Amino acid sequence: MMERWELPKGWEWKKVGEVAQDTERRNPSLRPDESFSYVDIAAIDNKNYCIRLECVKKIKGKDAPSRARKVIHANDVIFATTRPYLKNIAIVPQALDNQICSTGFCVLRAKPGMAIPKYLFFAVFTNSFIHQLTPKGANYPAVNDSDIYQAIIPIPYPDDPARSLAEQRRIVARLELLLGETRAMREDIQAMRRDLAQVMESALAEVFPNPNGEMPKGWGWKSIDDLFELQQGASMSPRRRQGRNPQPFLRTKNILWGEVDTSDVDVMDFTEDEIERLKLRKGDLLICEGGDVGRAAVWEDQLPLVMYQNHIHRLRRKSDDADPKFYVYWMKAAYQLFKIYQGEESRTAIPNLSGRRLKNFLVPTTSLTEQRRIVAYLEHIAEEIRAMDDLLAQDLRSLEALEQSILAAAFRGEV
Numbered sequence: 001m002m003e004r005w006e007l008p009k010g011w012e013w014k015k016v017g018e019v020a021q022d023t024e025r026r027n028p029s030l031r032p033d034e035s036f037s038y039v040d041i042a043a044i045d046n047k048n049y050c051i052r053l054e055c056v057k058k059i060k061g062k063d064a065p066s067r068a069r070k071v072i073h074a075n076d077v078i079f080a081t082t083r084p085y086l087k088n089i090a091i092v093p094q095a096l097d098n099q100i101c102s103t104g105f106c107v108l109r110a111k112p113g114m115a116i117p118k119y120l121f122f123a124v125f126t127n128s129f130i131h132q133l134t135p136k137g138a139n140y141p142a143v144n145d146s147d148i149y150q151a152i153i154p155i156p157y158p159d160d161p162a163r164s165l166a167e168q169r170r171i172v173a174r175l176e177l178l179l180g181e182t183r184a185m186r187e188d189i190q191a192m193r194r195d196l197a198q199v200m201e202s203a204l205a206e207v208f209p210n211p212n213g214e215m216p217k218g219w220g221w222k223s224i225d226d227l228f229e230l231q232q233g234a235s236m237s238p239r240r241r242q243g244r245n246p247q248p249f250l251r252t253k254n255i256l257w258g259e260v261d262t263s264d265v266d267v268m269d270f271t272e273d274e275i276e277r278l279k280l281r282k283g284d285l286l287i288c289e290g291g292d293v294g295r296a297a298v299w300e301d302q303l304p305l306v307m308y309q310n311h312i313h314r315l316r317r318k319s320d321d322a323d324p325k326f327y328v329y330w331m332k333a334a335y336q337l338f339k340i341y342q343g344e345e346s347r348t349a350i351p352n353l354s355g356r357r358l359k360n361f362l363v364p365t366t367s368l369t370e371q372r373r374i375v376a377y378l379e380h381i382a383e384e385i386r387a388m389d390d391l392l393a394q395d396l397r398s399l400e401a402l403e404q405s406i407l408a409a410a411f412r413g414e415v
Contacts, residue, residue: 008413010157016108016124017149019115023076023107025069026100032062037099039072039092041080046087047190048183049125051078053095067102075117077108077124082142085130091121106148113161119168122175123153126407154411174415178406182399189392189399196385196392203381204333207374209364211340219366225359227322228285228315232355233278233308240268247275249307252291258328258382260286262302270307278307278314285315285324287331290352294341296331298324313355326371329378330363 004013028036036059043055059068072078074097080088081104092101101107108124110117123129132151135141156167209215224230234240234249246267254261270278280286282301287294290311299306308314317324334340341361409415 004152005412007154008156010160011154011413012158013152014114014155014158015149016120016151016153019111019153019155020108020120020149021111023109024071026071028059028061028064028068028100030061032060034061035059036061036064036068037096038064038068039078039096039099039101039105040067041088041102041104044080044088044090047186049089051090051093051096053093056096056099064100067104068100069103070101070105070107072099072101072107073097073109075110077110077117077121078105079108079124079148080104081106081144081148082140083135085133085143089121089125091117104142106143106145108148113165114158115155116165116168116172118172118176120153122172122407123411124148124151126411127404128408128411129153156413171410171415175406175410178415179403182403182406186396186399189395193389193392196389199385200332200378200381201337203378204329204337207377208330208333208338211334211338215364216366218370219364221362222365223359224315224361224363227319227327227363227365228317230355230359231278231314231316232289233310233312233314234268234270234274235310236268240270242269245269245271247305247307248303249309250280250286250312251309252288252295252311255286255288255295255297255312257295257332258297258325260297260299260302262306265303265306275305275307280306280308280314281316283317283324285317285327287313287315287353287358289313289354289358293353294331294335296328298328311352313353313358321368322365323368323371323375325375325379327363329375334361334363 007013028034038057038059039051040057043051043057045052059065072092074092074094076092078090078092078101079085082088108120110120129151133143133147135143155164156171157164209219215221247270248265248267249270250260251266254265280299280301282299284299285296286299286308287296288311315324315327335342406415
């Protein structure tokens with residue numbers, strides 16, 4: 001139970017279920033040829049807390065997923081029942097009146113005379129509200145609708161509906177003004193973070209020759225197979241989870257652009273032969289076969305012994321003439337700037353980059369001295385970008401704290 005603070009005279013704590021009315025469900029499959037707009041989590045803009053209409057799915061009743069069951073109307077508040085709640089909350093616009101959302105949302109419809117939608121929206125957006133919710137479940141922790149209906153929020157003058165709604169409108173107007181200012185600040189910070197990504201693109205364009213242009217003197221092209229030995233990792237399976245020789249291994253989620261994240265390393269069973277064949281060495285170049293295809297990083301011996309799964313290619317250089325970090329930056333330039341490898345992956349249900357195709361990729365070559373000069377320059381740029389991005393991220397966290405302070409003051413009757 002949350003800590004209750006002293007409310008202004010005439011205010012009361014009310015359960016959400018007392019100020020929000022029941023909502024209905026609909027089975028679209030009973031109307032197989034009727035078209036519906038279907039809102040799922042992917043349609044929520046979790047930076048601006050609204051529904052992106054362009055991401056709302058258009059479906060026929062016969063094609064509706066089983067989770068498409070909750071009816072929504074204009075001005076309903078939809079609130080995700082899985083974490084992070086605050087990142088997936090929105091008010092339904094008029095364009096989606098009488099449509100459908102996922103059962104992964106709790107639909108809150110303000111009860112006439114008790115609450116206005118925007119007040120309800122801001123109330124459930126507060127940390128004090130979220131702290132009342134205890135998710136249940138091991139694999140996908142979530143709360144249910146009844147948990148949300150039982151949570152409490154402060155309501156001004158509930159015994160005087162006209163005065164209550166007038167006060168709610170006043171508070172909402174004040175919050176929209178104050179939070180509008182923080183929203184503008186957030187947009188500025190997000191724009192600066194996007195600009196940082198373009199700084200690296202500019203640096204990559206500066207140091208790498210355009211594949212469609214003329215190569216600089218001393219540069220050439222070779223296949224990856226000319227420079228590296230490729231080895232794909234081990235397949236994951238339930239049997240391996242229960243083996244007698246559990247060892248750490250990397251998944252694609254551990255491979256970030258230019259960095260291996262070892263904060264969450266999984267384990268599975270490996271034979272002694274597999275360990276000898278798949279253990280990583282310092283300087284191994286790792287490239288993702290699936291997920292963010294082509295994402296690359298160099299292993300720096302962060303752990304004494306680690307293997308890797310089959311959705312990762314390990315590239316071990318054949319000679320000292322190739323700097324693996326140089327080719328991490330090249331893969332980033334090739335995929336994100338020049339876009340020369342797109343379409344090379346297998347177009348199955350989940351796109352993947354086979355070792356056979358990867359071996360044939362042409363990559364630029366130059367002297368080891370030049371490679372190291374480029375790596376040093378790009379690493380300096382990357383460090384500057386990281387430092388600036390860390391500051392901007394801190395600014396965003398401070399902004400979120402400020403917004404919560406503003407909301408807390410509003411629901412104490414102090415704005």
